[in-house]
Amino acid sequence: MKLYISIATLFLFISISYSQQTINGSITHGGLTRTYILYVPASYSASTPAPLVFNFHGYTSNATEQMFYGDFRPIADTAGFLLIHPMGTLDGSGQPYWNSGWGGTVDDIGFTSALIDSLSLTYSINQDRVFSTGMSNGGFMSYTLACELSDRIAAIASVTGAMNLNQSSTCNASHPMPVLEIHGTSDATVAYIGASWIESTSNTLNYWATFNNCAIPAIMTPVPNINLTDGCTAEHYIYPNGLNGVEVEHYKIIGGGHTWPGASFTVGVTNRDIDASIKIWEFFMQYDINGKIGYTALNDLSSNNKLTIYPNPALNTISIKGIDNSGNITAIQITTISGKKVKFLESYNESIDISDLVDGIYFFTFLNGNQSQTIRFVKR
DSSP, rough: OOOOOOOOHHHTOOOOOOOSSEEEEEETTTTTTEEEEEEEEEEEEEHHHHHHHHEEETTOOOHHHHHHHHHHHHHHHOOOOOOEEEEOOOTTTTTTESSSSSSSSSSHHHHHHHHHHEEEEEEHEEEEEEEEEEEHHHHHHHHHHHHSSSOOOEEEESSOOOOOTTTGTTTOSSSSEEEEEEEETTTTSSOTTTSSOOOOHHHHHHHHHHHHHSSSEEEEOOOOOOOOTTTTTTEEEOOOOOOOGEEEEEEEEEEOOOOOOOOOSSOOOOOSSSOHHHHHHHHHTTTTTHHHOOOOOOOOOOHHOOOEEESSSSSSEEEEGGGGGSSOOOOOEETTTTEEEEESSSSOOOOOTTTSSOOOEEEEEEEEEEEEEEEEEEEE
């Protein structure tokens, strides 16, 4: 994230008073002294394990800038979560960054895990409710943690970040992962449509929606255009009904730049119809590492294991076993591994024609109200 005005100068004109602790700390990991800024709200109590939110800065930025730019502190004051702003290391050009597959030998995944352990020695942390978000390179880092540290991360959110090109082929998330992406269509730094080194926003979202067995395509709702002078508008997308109640969400900022919506100061085309920090916490607060909090899969087809398909792999047809006693199946959907819907059937029998599909890996999803069962199969 490159800010074209001096944030340090802006800090001189920002007067904020908090009745809590802002702690500058450090740990040693991988032979390096790594620093961070921890925000402990006044509402924190050692008797109640608190959620922990990581807020990663962007490329060329730092922990202090991100604490002010993507500010969660007023939200933490009322919601009661601990807020950690880690500091990256310098790349070959001398710029602060996160090694989210961007080269170098620094182990930022291990550093994040060690930081959770270190903080847990002093603070009461709900280990099932550790979340990661960040700006730009910090968003990339959040996706990397979703893939490589999912046993400790309950959900992620990215602002102007993306996945590295082909990162999905090595992603190894161990549980359905709630994902929120906030991204401007006119982002000149991390292009919305992707580039030679990054996935497009749509490919990134479709990967996680498919991984989580969410319904595809997403449901879109226009965001009210309450600010007519910010130069952009917003749309809200939800991929619902994933495993364990997990959803994938996206705020598409039409005309928005490489910026944090709702930030207290403007460094480009910044959306004022939403506050990214608020939307991210509203997303996080729904989840722990087991999925949506309070989610009960009533008549969940997958838990009852009523439906199977055969043969698998298949050549021309897929047969369904158990459809007569499966309950109220409302539709059958077939999607590619990238999330593209290729068939949607509202009327069906025990045999489905797949002769028109090209060879590859697909997902066969039975829909039943707000529940679903997804089975992976191979067409050859």
